[in-house]
Amino acid sequence: MNYNDLFNIIEDKERVKLGSEIGDKYLSDALNRDKGKAEALVFAVNTEEVSKVMKLAYENNIPVTPRGAGTGLVGATVPHKSGIILDLSLMNNILEMDENTFTVTVEPGLHLVQLQKFVEDRGFFYPPDPGEKNASIGGNISTNAGGMRAVKYGVTRNYVMGLEVVLADGSVLNLGGKVIKNSSGLDMKDLIIGSEGTLGIITKAILKIIPKPQRTVSALISFNSLKEGIDTVIKIIKKNANPTAIEFMEKDVIENAERFLELKFPCSTGNAYILLTFDGDEEFEIENNCKKVEEAALKNNALEFILLREKEDIERTWRIRGALVTAVEAVSEQEPIDIVVPIDRSADFIAYTKEAEREFGIKISSFGHAGDGNVHLCVIRNGMEEKLWNEKSKLLLEALYKKGHQLKGLPSGEHGIGLHKRPYFMEITDKINIEYMRRIKRVFDEKGILNPGKSYS
Incomplete structure (x- = not known):
């Protein structure tokens, strides 16, 4: 293919970069570790341009790697099969x-x-509220992003009502719409959600919104051990206290974020914390739910229960929570993991991470979404020599994903599989499941040009 043909599609020539003109950041993702290669980078501004680029790629069997804000952590935007990077960051309008x-x-x-x-x-x-607020909506949909409010409100999938999608051959599909119910044939929209750009390219999304809650408070609970905190979460949920978010964190990762942001966490007692938010319109209901949680926590050996009412205190605390991964990255290379297990097995998985930390001699910091079993781990290099780090971290990751599988969990709750997690995903996923995923891809993308080699493909 002559990549100069792209200039016949894109009117503004500045929106096409060839060869050495492509900046390094477009060849990687937020971690900037794996770097791919590409012959062309195209910044599309509308559906018509996306369709024309895909038709050209389809006719010439050229791989296409879709890209949004580039905040992903699993290598899904790394163009490791070369070809065209199709950047959608300029398609950033609110249409209606x-x-x-x-x-x-x-x-x-x-x-x-x-x-x-x-x-x-x-x-x-x-409501969907993943940790990276500068992620693109297309990326959120492509990974079915979850975040902190999933325990009450659900994940991105629950708010996608309609999609416009460009397929590998340039065809345009309109899926779903503004209707609340749909029992009209197969819901292909749900196949696109979470497919990491392997089935089609999202060019428009119709999203559900709800009335804004009038009141919000947060509560911080400290414990001597993380196990006590995680065990308390089940009791909180059974109390029907309806928290918006339930997060767990270990003290060392909080202290690291405090240093990074130069902010003070509201509590210093204990070794682990549960952080919750409650929202709604009735103050009485929120206060009653907070009391239910406080009672459950204190009965389960909580050291301290702190109710955060002031906006400044709430924002500071959640800012520290939101900076946990960034703070680790600032001092050491780390491998981010977001294994999800059944809620009642969260404590078992966390306990195993402590065993693995000792066995492999690699520091592991834990935090995550306690209300839905989504455990986030930072596997921290801490200056380990590169060859040894590569060998030991690989073995450690294999052990962690295997344990997650044994506990009836899955390799990713919200980051996606991409390139980095693909070996672990392929190892623990039933072969028949992979085969049917690939059959579905062949229907949408018979030539296999859309984000090839990612996830199941």
Whole structure:
């Protein structure tokens, strides 16, 4: 293929980069460890351009790697099969807000933080809240991003009502819409969600929004051990206290984030913490739910229960929580993991990480979404010599993913599989499941040009 043909598709020549003109950041992801190669980088601004690029790639059997904000952590945007990088970051408009159907229609390059601010300024609420607020909506949909509020509100999939998708051959599909119910044939929209750009390229999304809760408070609970904290979570959920978020953190990772941000966490007692948020419209209901949680925690050996009412205290505490991974990255290379297990097996998995830490001699920091069993780990290099780090971390990761599988868990709760997790995913996933995933891909992408080699493909 002559990549100069792309200039016939893209009117603004500055939006096409060839060969050495492609910046390094477009060849990697947020971790910037694996670097791929590409012959062309295209910045599309509308569905028509995306369709034309895909038709050209399809006719010439050229791999295409879709890309949004580049905040991913699993190598899904690394163009390791070369070809074209199709960047959607300039497709970042809010196209419509329809208050009568409680929907907002957006382009895929819009950042989550921009969407949340837009709807909240108008009295509405978009609940999905993954840690990286500058991720693109297209990326959130492609990984079915979850985040901290999933325990009450669910994940991205629960808020995607309709999609416009460009397929590998340039065809355009319109899936779903503004309707609440759909029992009309196969729901292909749900296949696209979480497919990491392997089935089609999202060019438009119709998202559900809800009225904005009028009140929010947070609570911080300290424990001597993380196991006590995790065990308490089940009791909290059984109390029907309806928390918006339930997060768990170990003291060492909090202290690291405090140093990184130069901020003070509201509590210093104990070795582990549970952080919760409650929202709603009735102050009495929120207060009652907080009391239920406090009673359950104190009965389970909690050291301290701190209710955070002031906006400044809440924002500071959640800012520290949001910086845990960034703070680790600032001092050491680390491998991020987001294994998800059944809620009642979270404590078992965390206990195993302590055994693995001692066995392999590699530091592991734990935090995550206690309300849905999504355990986040930082496997920290800590200056270990490169050859030894590569050998030992590989064995450690294999052991962690194997243990997660034994506990009836899955390799990823929200980051996706991409390139980095693919070996572990392939090892523990039933072969028949992989085969059917690949059959579905062949229907959508018979030539296998869309984000090849990622996840199951």
